[in-house]
Amino acid sequence: MTDAATLGIAAGVALGVWLLVLAVLAMATRAREPHAAPATMDLGGDEPPAVVNLITNDWAVGKEAVPATLIDLAARRVVGFEHVGPDQFAVRVPDRRPDGLTSYETQVYDHVHGLASGGVVPCEALTTGPENESKQWWKRFRTAVSEDARERGLSRPRWARAHLLVLGVLAVAPAGLAAGAFAALPSHASSSKSDDNPVLGVIFVAVVLWTVLMAIPQAMRAERDTPAGSASAARWLGLRKQLGGDDHFADQPPGAVAIWDRLLAYGAAMGVAPGAVRILPMGAESETEAWTAYGGRWRVVHVRYPQRFPPGWGRSAAAAVALGLVWIVPGAFVAYGMGSLLTRQSDGAGRLIAVVFFAAPLLALAYGADLLWRGVADIGRRAPVEGQVLRRREVHRNNDSGTVAVYLAVYGGKGSDVRALRCTPAVASGVDAGELVRATISPHLGHVYSVERLGPMVSTQTGS
Incomplete structure (x- = not known):
């Protein structure tokens, strides 16, 4: 067996050991699910709704934390909601920002204030800008909430320094051995280059491979629980259990904060007040997520747009x-x-x-x-698909000169995922998001033969 093969096998064994240690540490550091306390109407503590969202959502800040923060500002009389029409609200915001707000509450206040004209902004206009700007805005908000939770002792980083030190030391072996295996491969270079020193090349390759390996745990960064955080989350989950059992609470609009006070903000943060959240589109409209009440209850549906998999999706x-x-x-x-x-x-x-x-x-x-x-x-076979169009997405040529295809995400009312149908522009002509349709497709390839419009527009935000 050649030196290159021996070093390659050793590198593979070392990589296996490193991956095993990474898997063990990943399992040991994953956030543990807290056990909910008995149902209660009492608040679980003095944490802001955004922090409550983090500790009751598998220690990850969810998008509901942003509208929940705005509702909480209304409950504390920092801003106000005005009912301006059926399922339409506006936010009234004062010119002077009050003291005592957290950094992420200040971020929400400043965003709303910046959009206001004459101190008023329609809720429909609360989006945080184009997708790139919205991502940056959301990253700042999420980071600030995580830092607040850590300062309160409710959360901590997934990877401690000791974890990264162990992984970093162990990663030296597979990176170094793999670099050595590359250097030991037979070379057909001329004899004039036979005296070149390969050490620097080996070191360079080893450093690159080590960096790639250490990027894996960095990509798995997250928050995890603390004993205080688990105890607090249990109390808040007791409140969520109580609020979630009230069918009327789920349909309450943002203006109902005048009745429910901060309970509506905490309900929004914990996902049991979709009626309030869906009217406050504080973010870029997601092409991959959509609120809908089609099927009997409000839910978030995840939309996928197949291209390579499953093979042939949309083809005849x-x-x-x-x-x-x-x-x-x-x-x-x-x-x-x-x-x-x-x-x-x-x-x-x-x-x-x-x-x-x-x-x-x-x-x-x-x-x-x-x-x-x-x-x-699929030869000779057709199947009907009936539901609400949650998203319409057009695919353009590279030069944007024309539409090549149209994706229609037709949701049938069951489950939390939908695979968008790929149609020709002619078949999808005149069909918009929110409409009720019946599509005739092939069962395995999803090839769309026709799309029949069944009813009037249904708002994917308000459901009416």
Whole structure:
């Protein structure tokens, strides 16, 4: 066995050990779900609604925390809600910001104040700007809430310094061994370069690989519970249990804060006051999430827009069969050639490299086979899909000169996920978000033959 193969195997073993330690630490540091206290109408403490959102939402700040903060400011008479029409409200905000607000409450106040004209802003205009600006605004808000929760002793970072130190030290082995394996691969360089010092190259590759490995736990950063946070969350969950059992509470608009006071803000933060939250669109409208009452109760539905998977989504049966063969035929020839190459490899490192390259045509064969099966299974078959269009998304050419396709997210009223249908512009013509429709599609590929409009527009924000 060559030095490169030996070092490569050692690097693989070391990487396996590192991944095992990472998995153990990830399990040990995940946020634990608190047990709810008995149902009660008593507040769980003096924490602001945004912090309550964090500790009752698996220690992650949810988007409901923003409108909950605005409702809480109204409950504390910092701002006010005015009923201006059916399911329409406006926020009245004073010119002078009061003292004693947290940084994220100040952020919400300043945002509303900046939008106001004559001290009033319609709730429909509360969005936090274009998507890029909205992301930055949301990041600042989420960070400020997490910092407040930490200062209160209710939350802590997932990774302690000791965890990162252990992972960093252990990552040196797979990174260094893998770099050494690359350096030990046979070289066909000219003899004039045989005296080059490879040490700097090995160090550089090792540092790059170590950085890549340490980026994995950094991507898994989150908040986790503390004993005080779990105890506080249990009390607040008791309040959520009580409020969630009141069918009328879920439908209360923001103006009902005059009756429910801060209970409405905390209910919004804990997800049991959707009637108040949906009227306060404080964020960029998400293409992947939508509020709807279609199906009998308000819920958030997650929308997916398939492109490569499942294979052939939106294509006709004939097109899927043809495209499947396009994937299968060349994939089979390449797989056959790579298989022959694999059998002729006696060197361990060469065989390993051949196996890696052999996987690519196998994946192409699997993709093509799935595509072919879906096409054959959908020949002559049609199925109706009836529901509300939650989102309409157009796909344009690279130069924006025309619409190539239209995605319609038709929600049937069950579950919390919907796969958007990919239609031709002609089929989707005249169909807008909020309408009730009946689409005729193929069952496996989701190819849309027709879309029939059934009823008037239904607002995906208000449900009416």
